[in-house]
Amino acid sequence: xxxxxxxxxxxxxLIGAVMLGLVLVVAFLGAVWTPYDPLKSDLLNxxxxxxxxxxxxxxxxxxxxxxxxxxxxxxSVSIGLSTLVIPVVLGTVLGAAAGYFRGWFDRLLMMVLDxxxxxxGLLIALGLMAVIGANRYGVILALSFAYLPAVTRVVxxxxxxxxxxxxxxxxxxxxxxxxxxxxxxxxxxxxAPLIVLSTMMFGWVLLAESALSFLGLGxxxxxxxxxxxxxEAKAHLMRYPLLGLLPGICISIALLGVNLLGDALRDExxxxxxxxxSKEAI
Amino acid sequence: xxxxxxxxxxxxxxxxDLEISFGSASVVRGVDLSLNEGxxxxxxxxxxxxxxxxxxxxxxxxxxxxxxxxxxxxFAGHEITAPSSPEELRLLRxxxxxxxxxxxxxxxxxxxxxxxxxxxxxxxxxxxxxxxxRDRAIEMLRQVRLDRPETLLNRYPHEFSxxxxxxxxxxxxxxxxxxxxxxxxxxxxxDAVVQREVLDIMEDVARASGTxxxxxxxxxxxxxxxxxxxxxxxxxxxxxxxATRTVLARPAHDYTRRLLAAAQLGTPxxxxxxxxxxxxxxxxxxxxxxxxxxxxxFGKRVHHAVRDVSLTxxxxxxxxxxxxxxxxxxxxxxxxxxxTPKAGGTVSFDGRDLDTCGAGEEQRLRRRIRVVFQDPFxxxxxxxxxxxxxxxxxxxxxxxxAAERQKAAEDMLEAVGLSRDMAGRFPHALSGGQRQRVxxxxxxxAKPDLIIADEPVSALDxxxxxxxxxxxxxxxxxxxxxxxFISHDLHIVExxxxxxYVLHKGRLVEEAPTPAIFAAPRHPYxxxxxxxxxxxxxxxxxxxxxxxxxPEIGGAEADYYDATRPEDPYRLIDTGQGHHVALRSEExxxx
Numbered sequence: 061x062x063x064x065x066x067x068x069x070x071x072x073x074l075i076g077a078v079m080l081g082l083v084l085v086v087a088f089l090g091a092v093w094t095p096y097d098p099l100k101s102d103l104l105n106x107x108x109x110x111x112x113x114x115x116x117x118x119x120x121x122x123x124x125x126x127x128x129x130x131x132x133x134x135x136s137v138s139i140g141l142s143t144l145v146i147p148v149v150l151g152t153v154l155g156a157a158a159g160y161f162r163g164w165f166d167r168l169l170m171m172v173l174d175x176x177x178x179x180x181g182l183l184i185a186l187g188l189m190a191v192i193g194a195n196r197y198g199v200i201l202a203l204s205f206a207y208l209p210a211v212t213r214v215v216x217x218x219x220x221x222x223x224x225x226x227x228x229x230x231x232x233x234x235x236x237x238x239x240x241x242x243x244x245x246x247x248x249x250x251x252a253p254l255i256v257l258s259t260m261m262f263g264w265v266l267l268a269e270s271a272l273s274f275l276g277l278g279x280x281x282x283x284x285x286x287x288x289x290x291x292e293a294k295a296h297l298m299r300y301p302l303l304g305l306l307p308g309i310c311i312s313i314a315l316l317g318v319n320l321l322g323d324a325l326r327d328e329x330x331x332x333x334x335x336x337x338s339k340e341a342i
Numbered sequence: 343x344x345x346x347x348x349x350x351x352x353x354x355x356x357x358x359d360l361e362i363s364f365g366s367a368s369v370v371r372g373v374d375l376s377l378n379e380g381x382x383x384x385x386x387x388x389x390x391x392x393x394x395x396x397x398x399x400x401x402x403x404x405x406x407x408x409x410x411x412x413x414x415x416x417f418a419g420h421e422i423t424a425p426s427s428p429e430e431l432r433l434l435r436x437x438x439x440x441x442x443x444x445x446x447x448x449x450x451x452x453x454x455x456x457x458x459x460x461x462x463x464x465x466x467x468x469x470x471x472x473x474x475x476r477d478r479a480i481e482m483l484r485q486v487r488l489d490r491p492e493t494l495l496n497r498y499p500h501e502f503s504x505x506x507x508x509x510x511x512x513x514x515x516x517x518x519x520x521x522x523x524x525x526x527x528x529x530x531x532x533d534a535v536v537q538r539e540v541l542d543i544m545e546d547v548a549r550a551s552g553t554x555x556x557x558x559x560x561x562x563x564x565x566x567x568x569x570x571x572x573x574x575x576x577x578x579x580x581x582x583x584x585a586t587r588t589v590l591a592r593p594a595h596d597y598t599r600r601l602l603a604a605a606q607l608g609t610p611x612x613x614x615x616x617x618x619x620x621x622x623x624x625x626x627x628x629x630x631x632x633x634x635x636x637x638x639x640f641g642k643r644v645h646h647a648v649r650d651v652s653l654t655x656x657x658x659x660x661x662x663x664x665x666x667x668x669x670x671x672x673x674x675x676x677x678x679x680x681x682t683p684k685a686g687g688t689v690s691f692d693g694r695d696l697d698t699c700g701a702g703e704e705q706r707l708r709r710r711i712r713v714v715f716q717d718p719f720x721x722x723x724x725x726x727x728x729x730x731x732x733x734x735x736x737x738x739x740x741x742x743x744a745a746e747r748q749k750a751a752e753d754m755l756e757a758v759g760l761s762r763d764m765a766g767r768f769p770h771a772l773s774g775g776q777r778q779r780v781x782x783x784x785x786x787x788a789k790p791d792l793i794i795a796d797e798p799v800s801a802l803d804x805x806x807x808x809x810x811x812x813x814x815x816x817x818x819x820x821x822x823x824x825x826x827f828i829s830h831d832l833h834i835v836e837x838x839x840x841x842x843y844v845l846h847k848g849r850l851v852e853e854a855p856t857p858a859i860f861a862a863p864r865h866p867y868x869x870x871x872x873x874x875x876x877x878x879x880x881x882x883x884x885x886x887x888x889x890x891x892x893p894e895i896g897g898a899e900a901d902y903y904d905a906t907r908p909e910d911p912y913r914l915i916d917t918g919q920g921h922h923v924a925l926r927s928e929e930x931x932x933x
Contacts, residue, residue: 226721233713235738248725
């Protein structure tokens with residue numbers, strides 16, 4: 061059985077993949093096409109109930125809620141994906157260097173990261189946003205640095221444990237350089253935890269972006285993101301609960317999908333759990 | 343079912359037609375076995391033979407999703423396979439059936455004092471007073487030959503060595519005088535000398551209290567000494583049962599014969615080197631490890647892992663380096679390969695000092711040294727195909743095309759007895775023995791002059807061990823490499839090595855040609871090592887357990903250097919024909 065079919069064979073893997081797939085499809089569609097212009101207001105048609113013309117109704121400026129959610133999906137997902145790049149690349153380089161070469165660099169880096177990890181990621185992002193300014197790129201940059209310590213620590217930890225293997229020493233005895241050994245023998249074996257972490261992180265970033273936008277520090281209106289749609293709806297929640305409910309449901313679906321898929325990935329990629337109940341173990 | 347009256351003719355334990363399944367796959371099939379009161383039965387088989395599963399099923403403790411899918415187990419009037427209540431089984435465990443595990447490090451709770459752990463079961467299963475329980479515990483610790491037992495009760499497991507911990511386990515299990523003791527590989531994690539002590543003690547205690555024992559082991563030679571009867575398992579089938587002497591002398595089943603053949607290893611055929619200058623010359627090598635003490639408050643303590651060791655390996659010669667774990671034997675191998683920094687001494691290869699010959703020259707020389715590691719499961723990169731793993735050994739050989747490298751790798755796989763198409767597989771699809779063959783292929787593909795083999799067969803089953811040793815011998819004849827063979831097992835190094843170095847706590851205590859050391863071991867440590875490792879040999883009436891009789895040697899034991907007292911003066915003296923032994927040096931002892 062291939063990896064993908066094993067992954068989708070699990071209940072949580074299948075449900076997670078379907079939910080996340082749905083979110084991604086809507087997001088990519090929202091990037092190129094929406095039923096209405098998500099920014100165009102129609103003050104004569106405010107708070108319209110769901111109907112044929114507007115399936116999810118309209119908001120306080122008469123903008124089509126479905127169109128805003130679709131474009132918002134794209135904004136949120138694209139921020140989520142872009143935010144993965146810096147922590148994964150930089151975190152892998154730093155973590156691998158620290159874990160493999162050890163010494164003063166490792167000690168210094170761990171001190172800095174431990175200090176950073178003492179604060180919640182969102183708090184660090186908030187602080188950075190205050191300096192960088194509230195816009196899409198600010199969100200990406202702030203969240204990137206908020207999640208950098210997690211990736212670095214995970215990569216460093218796996219590099220440390222993989223380095224204990226005799227195949228790493230065998231490579232040294234063959235006369236291979238330390239850099240070659242690190243890239244060819246050690247890093248590919250660290251991929252599994254990194255993939256799992258990235259999946260989970262995508263979920264955290266979606267949530268953090270929503271939280272920042274909700275606080276008015278994220279993507280500035282009128283550009284829609286799931287967080288600021290929710291934020292704008294809060295003034296009208298008592299009379300028009302659907303306006304707040306819909307972005308909330310979108311965020312929940314995305315997060316649940318990511319977490320389910322992440323769990324299934326971890327079960328499948330972690331060598332310890334993969335070999336547990338097999339016949340060879342007896 | 344809860345019939346507790348015991349028929350006097352009924353054996354203590356009766357297993358009928360037992361089948362154990364994991365899902366739809368059966369791991370034990372059609373096993374019939376019985377055990378009388380006070381009898382010691384050895385249950386022998388290689389990994390995956392299902393021997394441990396039988397032991398666990400007797401306790402009703404099969405790991406999920408395992409279950410007894412057919413047959414019955416009857417113990418002293420109790421139906422284990424169909425208990426009247428879970429409570430019935432729970433009361434049998436500990437009280438009537440004791441269990442000793444393989445790993446003494448994890449079977450004692452590190453956060454509990456020894457005494458508390460010993461009292462626990464007594465409180466549960468008996469109504470003795472605290473004072474009586476304490477006295478019993480002290481008496482048991484004395485029976486397993488631990489000194490000053492009354493002081494031990496307040497100590498924690500980490501303060502004891504593996505062998506002592508296993509003795510404490512025996513004491514706490516046997517304290518309840520169970521009618522049956524199941525010992526699952528109780529000494530596999532221990533060194534030969536300690537293994538012998540622990541098993542001797544276990545036998546004495548069991549015989550004294552009339553407890554029947556099922557001794558589960560992969561090593562026929564070790565258990566043959568203690569068992570009244572032997573049962574041999576192969577891949578879930580019980581292939582042979584019989585009295586120990588009969589099974590050894592006249593094995594009925596082909597698999598038993600193969601196991602026995604592997605255990606006796608055949609006649610040694612040492613690989614002598616070519617005369618001439620030494621290929622590898624290690625002079626006065628020392629390696630230190632810094633141990634951090636409590637919280638680093640008291641700085642670092644230096645542990646001398648290897649002290650002043652000198653050795654040579656001639657071209658094409660197999661040299662054995664023997665010692666128990668912690669003796670520093672692997673550290674020497676690692677220091678030679680530069681995997682561990684030296685604290686002192688020199689390593690010369692092919693006449694040139696590796697430290698002073700210059701970086702480029704050092705690299706060229708080091709490429710002629712390759713290593714085969716102990717653990718075939720960690721020595722191959724799980725994400726690389728076999729072909730690429732073997733080919734990597736050629737990475738620093740210039741002037742080869744990709745196709746030539748691929749062909750060389752496949753040729754090498756064939757040379758180590760694997761098929762060419764294995765090149766496309768990943769390591770996890772291979773067995774332990776096959777993986778070790780791949781590791782050997784990777785080491786040999788660049789035609790090195792020296793192989794450092796660090797316990798290359800000790801992680802393998804006995805039948806596989808013999809195959810790998812034969813393979814090394816055949817490849818040596820073909821390629822002519824020399825080998826520094828590191829092992830804790832004297833009988834394995836005897837097979838191939840022309841000379842032996844015996845190492846004790848980082849110091850060489852004896853060095854001699856292999857036949858000389860086996861004919862007349864001189865140093866007390868070598869003699870202990872030798873009498874501890876059991877051997878089967880061809881007697882008048884088929885195979886029997888060899889009684890190692892050591893010839894008397896002159897001199898008092900006090901004359902020999904004792905590595906447990908490292909500050910004593912030390913010198914290695916020549917007693918003729920290249921036989922060196924460590925003595926306390928007279929001249930400085932006076933002072």
